[in-house]
Amino acid sequence: MxxxxxxxxxxxxxxxxxxxxxxxxxxxxxxxxxxxxxxxxxxxxxxxxSGATLVPDEVDVLREIAKTLGKTDWNFGVDPCSGESNWRNATAPKEFANAVTCDCSFENSTTCHVVSIVLKSQSLPGELPPELVKLPYLREFDVTRNYLSGNIPPIWGTMQLVNISLNSNRISGTIPKELGNISTLANLTLDFNQLSGTIPPELGNLSRLQRLTLTSNNWTGELPRTLANLTALKEFWIGDCNFTGSIPNFIENWKSIEYLVIHGSGLKGPIPPGIASLTNLTDLRISDLSGNDTTFPNLRGATNMKTLVLRSCNIVGQLPDYLGSLTKLRVLDLSFNKIDGPIPRSLDALSNTVYIKWSRKVLKGDLLEKISLRVKASKSFPPSAQIVQTKLCKPTELLMKN
Incomplete structure (x- = not known):
């Protein structure tokens, strides 16, 4: 500019x-x-x-932030909002984004304020900077895939951030309850860190939150009931952690949810009946539930479903006929369950499905002959085998996996 x-x-x-x-x-x-x-x-x-420049106070704050993060290549010899030097690398791949972005519309376009700091995969060795609070117009802080350690500063709870992305670092401690005060927050991404403790109930105050990802941390305790208030939520990811209790039925409140992923979370089954009301789901992945046997969940209304993974969820009985009505389904994984009985003929309608995996016990009836499948496997079907099918409704191959 x-x-x-x-x-x-x-x-x-x-x-x-x-x-x-x-x-x-x-x-x-x-x-x-x-x-x-x-x-x-x-x-x-x-x-x-008369060219717009960053206010001097924020230049000083960026110096402090650089020191805390271990960011050594910011060139303070040029204006940080100029886009020059290493302040904004427009040619970097998305996964290596390196940019300080400013809004220069203030005071008749003569004054700039920092609104976004995105530093992905920059090998930053420092800690999370509490100095962010000195940037009053900052809305985004993304330091994905670095080596940052230390705790999440509670003082961030006084800011008006929209996006906090801290995944794939070495951050420890707990989630500060103060983050529940950020009424503007739409994205909170904390995957693949060393965080621990329970999820603070205050996160239920984030009425605008659309994405909450907590995978691969050392969480304990139950999911707080206040999360039922996250009615704007579109993505929820947990896994590789040690939660207790069952999958809460309050997920039925998440009417906008599109991606719901619960993998190896420590939670017990069964999949709650409230899941039937989540008709906007496109990606449902649940695995490794403990608890009692249960029947196949009611997903009849999820007609936009593209990926359905219910792996090791203690599901028993027959597959429901309505699966054939999920015509957008591309991936279906029902392995490591106790499903039996004939394959529903309605599955013949899944012409778009490219990957199907289930336990071999389900293979009964004449549907396999009807769709002229060729089986590339041992005729003995070992007990531990699953069938991986690359196309259901056209002649193709079935691959055995042990």
Whole structure:
């Protein structure tokens, strides 16, 4: 933006000089072109100074943040909002995003404020900076895939952040209850860290939260009932942790949920009946539930489902006929359950499904012959085998996996 303004000013000055020269040659001006040029270039520094720049206080704050993070390549010899040097790498791949973004619309477009800091995969060795609170307009802080350690600063709870992405670091401690005060927060991503303790009930205050991912931490305790208030939630991911209790039926309140992932979380089954009301689901993945046997959950209304994984969920009995109505289904994994009986003929309608995995005990009835499948496996079907099918409704191959 700053460079573009300079180019515009230069062109205007050049045109102004041409006009002055013509007027001088026609005798309409009583001073020389050199005098006119002197006026123009006296004016030039003023035009340069009018370019929007970051307020000095925020420059100082960025110095503090750089020190805390271990960010050594920010060049403070140029304005951080200029997009120059290493402040904003526009050519970096998305997974290596390295950018400080500013809003320069303040005070008639003369003043900038930092609104976003995204530093992905930058090998940052420091800690999470409490100094973020000194950037009053900051809305996004993303330090995905670094080596940051320490705790999440509770003082962040006084900010108006929209996105906090801290996944794949070495962050420890607990989630500060103060984060529940960030009424603007839409995304909280904490996967693959060393966080521990229980999930604070205060997170249920985040009425605008759309994405909450907590996979691969050392969580304990039950999911707080206050999470039922997260009615704007579209993605919820937990797994590889040590929660207790059962999958809560309050998930029925998450009417906007599209991605619901509960893998090896420590939670018990069964899958609650409230899941039937989640008709916007496109991706449901639940695995490794302890508890008693249960029948197949009611997902009849989830007609947008593309991925359905119910692996080792203690499901017994027959597959429901309604599975054939999930015509957008691409992946179906029902392995390590106790499903038996015939394959529903309705599955013949799943023409888009490219991956199906289930326990071999389900293979009964004449549907396999009807769809002319070729089996590439041992005829003995060992007890531990699953069937992986790459296409259900056309002649193809079935692969055995032990």
């Amino acid at each position: 700053f460079l573009t303004w300079n180019i515009v000013v230069l062109l205007c000055n050049y045109l102004f000089l041409i006009i002055l020269r013509k007027m001088f040659l026609r005798g309409r001006l009583g001073f020389s072109v050199a005098s006119a040029a002197a006026i123009v270039f006296t004016f030039w520094p003023v035009k340069l100074a």
